[in-house]
Amino acid sequence: MRIGYPCINNLLDCKSDITFRLKSYSEKRLKETVKNNLSCLLRILEFNLKHNILFFRITSDLVPFASHSICQFNWQKKFKKEFANIGNFIKKHRIRISMHPDQFILLNSLSERIYENSLRELTYHVDVLDLMELDLSSKIQLHVGGIYGDKEKSMKRFITRFKRINTKIKKRLVIENDEKLYSIEDCLNLNREISIPLLFDTFHHECNNTGESMGKLFNELRKTWHKADGQLMVDYSSQYPGGKKGKHIDTINIEHFQNFLEETKSFDFDIMLEIKDKEKSAIKAIKAASDDTRLIIPSK
DNA sequence: TCACGTCAAGCAGAT
DNA sequence: ATCTGCTTGACGTGA
Numbered sequence: 477m478r479i480g481y482p483c484i485n486n487l488l489d490c491k492s493d494i495t496f497r498l499k500s501y502s503e504k505r506l507k508e509t510v511k512n513n514l515s516c517l518l519r520i521l522e523f524n525l526k527h528n529i530l531f532f533r534i535t536s537d538l539v540p541f542a543s544h545s546i547c548q549f550n551w552q553k554k555f556k557k558e559f560a561n562i563g564n565f566i567k568k569h570r571i572r573i574s575m576h577p578d579q580f581i582l583l584n585s586l587s588e589r590i591y592e593n594s595l596r597e598l599t600y601h602v603d604v605l606d607l608m609e610l611d612l613s614s615k616i617q618l619h620v621g622g623i624y625g626d627k628e629k630s631m632k633r634f635i636t637r638f639k640r641i642n643t644k645i646k647k648r649l650v651i652e653n654d655e656k657l658y659s660i661e662d663c664l665n666l667n668r669e670i671s672i673p674l675l676f677d678t679f680h681h682e683c684n685n686t687g688e689s690m691g692k693l694f695n696e697l698r699k700t701w702h703k704a705d706g707q708l709m710v711d712y713s714s715q716y717p718g719g720k721k722g723k724h725i726d727t728i729n730i731e732h733f734q735n736f737l738e739e740t741k742s743f744d745f746d747i748m749l750e751i752k753d754k755e756k757s758a759i760k761a762i763k764a765a766s767d768d769t770r771l772i773i774p775s776k
Numbered sequence: 777t778c779a780c781g782t783c784a785a786g787c788a789g790a791t
Numbered sequence: 792a793t794c795t796g797c798t799t800g801a802c803g804t805g806a
Contacts, residue, residue, distance in 0.1 A: 482798060497802060498784060533798080544784065579797055580785035593785065619797095622787050654797090656788070711798095720790095722796080750798065783802075791794070 477770035478572050478746040480524070480531025481758040488523055490516035493537035501541060503549050510551055513538050514558045521565055528773055529758050531572045531746045536597075538604060543596040552603055563608030569774055572746050573614040574709060575601050583641075584621035584634040591637060598645045605648060613706025616648045617675050620658040620666065631662065635669050647704075650675045652711065655683035655722045660693060664700075673701045678736060679713035679750065683722050690736070694743040708745035712736065724750055728757035730764045737768060744770050 483493060492513045496505055517534065524532055541547045552559075566573060581594045598616065605614045624630050638646070652675040653660040660681055663674045676697050678690060698708050714732045716723040728751050751757040765771050 484799080493799095495783095495802080497782090500803080536798090541784075546784090576798060578785075579787075582786065585786080587786095590786075597785085624787090720796090724798085752799090777806100779804105779806090781802105781804090783800105787797095789795090791792100 477744055477765070477768065478530040478772055479749065479758055479761050479765065480529050480533070480572070480747070481749050481751070481754045482533035482576070483535040485520045485523060485755050486753065487755055488516070488519055490519055492517040492520060493535035495537045495540040498541065498544070498546065501546050506540065506547065506549055506551065507554065510539050510555055511558075514555060514562065518562050518565060521562065521569075521571060523755070524571070524758075525569050525774055527755070527759050528762050529755065530570065530772055530774060531574075531748060533574045533576055533748060534604065536575065536577055536601070539600065542600040542603075543593070552607060556607060559604070559607035560609060563610055566608060566610060570772070572706065572709075573605065573608075573610055574748065575604065575614075575616045577601055577616065577618060581618060582621040583618065583637045584624075584630050586622075586624050586633075595641065595645070598641075598649075602644050602648055606644075611706075612647050612704045614648070615650045615673070615675070615705070615709060616645075617650050617652050617709070619652055619654045620662065623657055627657075627662075631658075631666060634666065638670050638672065650705075650709065652677050653680050653684070655680040657684075659684045659686060660697075661686055661688070664696060667700050671700075671702075673705050673708075675709045675711065676745075677711040677713075677750075679711070679715070679722075679724065682715070689739075691739045694740055694745070698743060698745075706746075708743070709748065710745045711748045711750050713750040724752060726752040728753075728760050728764075730760065733761055734764055737765060741768075 585591050601616045650673040713724045716725045
């Protein structure tokens with residue numbers, strides 16, 4: 477079991493997700509930004525290692541406009557060494573990596589244009605992981621997508637579109653239950669048609685479920701991850717007290733977290749904390765799980 | 777230095 | 792009709 481957080485570290489004085497306006501695009505600006513973002517990404521990973529944080533989601537803003545037609549620059553070639561260097565660090569310390577493309581990425585869109593744009597954006601995500609030479613346990617997580625007035629048809633469209641996409645993307649993709657439209661049961665139904673690993677979001681499940689207990693589900697979910705996919709990934713969060721249903725808490729509720737660990741104690745998986753204060757909660761969570769025999773501690 | 781209008785991209789639900 | 796949330800503010804102009 478690894479514990480991690482997504483994209484942003486607030487304690488360091490650098491960011492790996494600096495971007496700029498489309499209007500300000502220039503090759504020079506892109507090069508400067510990517511150079512900064514990559515060097516900061518490595519600093520974040522080093523920080524994480526020091527704090528036993530072995531799971532990290534890389535920001536989709538690492539290379540701004542990478543999938544936009546304005547970007548004709550071969551950033552893959554230019555930064556090949558830097559990517560490989562970060563990849564070596566990740567592999568050396570057995571860090572787990574995920575990515576989560578934005579809400580605009582919709583495989584089941586009714587529009588061919590949106591689907592094509594989505595494929596370009598997914599290719600960019602795959603490029604990042606491939607340039608780091610990471611194995612297929614580094615995943616790209618997506619939701620099923622929209623309903624478009626007919627859920628059954630929209631799920632079918634996801635399946636036909638998924639079957640059509642190239643292997644490079646397919647092998648990296650996992651789908652995640654969302655808090656409103658597609659529950660983990662829906663995802664399991666999809667999995668019966670296409671072999672795709674299912675990433676379980678505990679908080680989305682709290683918001684959108686048909687009564688299954690979390691613990692019971694893990695047995696089925698685990699089976700959707702084959703050996704090359706690595707172990708099950710889980711997104712964890714809890715409700716912001718007094719906030720709207722679905723609003724993420726701003727710092728980890730240790731009691732809730734420990735209950736979750738207890739409830740799932742017979743399973744092993746990696747946990748991504750989708751909590752506002754990022755690395756602070758990850759550090760707290762690792763401390764709270766210090767007696768848990770599943771927790772991986774980096775070798776010094 | 778700071779205020780504030782706006783930012784590549786989509787969808788659904790609330791207001 | 793418009794706003795908000797999503798994983799979430801922050802870029803950048805103008806004063």
